[in-house]
Amino acid sequence: MNYNLPDNISNILESNNRETNENLSDLIRQGGYVPPNMDLLIDAISALSMGKNILLKGPTGSGKTKFAETLSNLFNQPMYSVNCSVDLDAESLLGFKTIGYENEKQVIEFIPGPVTNAMKNGTFLYIDEVNMAKPETLPLINGVLDYRRTVTNPFTNEIITAKDDFNVIAAINEGYIGTVPLNEALKNRFIVIDVPYIEGDLLKDLIQTNTNLTDEKTIDLFVKLSSDLISAVYQGKLSEDAASIRALLDACDLSTLIPPERAVLRSIVDKLDEEREKEFVKNLANTLF
Template sequence: MKFGYRVQEAPLWEDLRAVLHLKKPLLLIGPTGSGKTKLAEALAQSFELPMNSINCSVDLDAEALLGFKTIVQQDGVSVIEFVDGPVVDAMKHGHILYIDEINMAKPETLPILHSVLDYRRTLTNPFTGEVIEAHPNFKVLAAINEGYVGTTPMNEALKNRFVAARIDYLTGDALRQLLAESVDLEDERLDMMYNIATELQKQVKEGLLAEEIASIRSVLDALQLSAHMPIERALQYAIVEKIEDPLERDLVLQLIEMWV
């Protein structure tokens, strides 16, 4: 386990660190609940750098990225001051910039970052005219959930500025070890949760369940809840109640009944 994150493939951790060491923007691609944000946090910790986060949405605008002007009092006089946003702050101080669900933002919002993400590593702040050169430690991570409601395909000019890595749900020994390290429970209950998680992933691959139903985040939630209640109820709260499709819901209930 690396800084609280377990990787599926042995070389992946060092490969991703190498990408960031070379100051290449890194794009993490994978389903919801696969641990992309946790991985970003772990990578930031490994470089001993703070992480400035941006959660993208259709309402994201330039001010949310770069900052805004405000009026402050200095020696009894009102003056206009610029408050740095997460991008400007990360560039100036050498932090890691993490852009979560980058494909949720409106396509016209993000081109302002093109010069930040390529070899120039600079930004001309449209609100102040200041030209900002990135600190040598400045690094960029972004994450996307492909094909989810509310997302749009990334602009090719933007995507081309990233090196991409696919982050899938953990399987096999890596999943079993993650479950065992997450909560202190007897082996029988851990085996039940491992078998259910594995079966959910199998049904996703066969196209019978939506990808998010096999979320590792939800499985961990269920496991932690099961330390305080029967495992059936824990699974109901953490997984079943979030499924809208009746056929998918029935299938998951059948899988739970088979293993519990």
């Protein structure tokens, strides 16, 4: 399958460096995902345009869901979502039967789930935290994820074949409590895109366009805080939760009404479990602000 690419995507794929920067600025102004480098965006677009599934792999709060939303917007595609958990079952994926009424008579009707809806409508499907699902659940849709693009609905016995333009984006946080390693059969059905943290000028732009914080000096301090947190994560001093960009943006918003140190406390520190990590982040915030 090959998409008839919208002009905005064709422009990104064919752009030179100057046009690339302009397209990035447009994404920032629209509140979309801002990739640390254009290769991430180009590679994801290229894979999707060829009908391949992509797996976004990266730390929590690095923008994987925002990345998926941006891709669906670029392709002008609605996106159905599945949020995986240990409770995920066939009904959560494919739909369920319920009692309805037709001409005042009770009838059994089938309510489609996100997988069924995305396949029948030819839209994007987003599977979040795919490694939170029980290992026996996701094989139900193995046929959806490979060249067959089909599934047999166990509730209706209907064989569903996906319409053109159907595609799948999944996201994974590795090493979290409650997650399980993806089996090779599932992993091999995806092109893997490693999504790193957003840093530096891109993070500054993101804060300016996605939060209420306008004071440039304070914004620069939050960018420095984020850099220090990310470095500490890479050094094994902090868990990935501490460097969540989502949490940092919350702190930036709060800092317009309360002192930045307290904003960091409420948005980042109090989410951590270990006292050692809490003290580490509090000391960083106190030093900067």
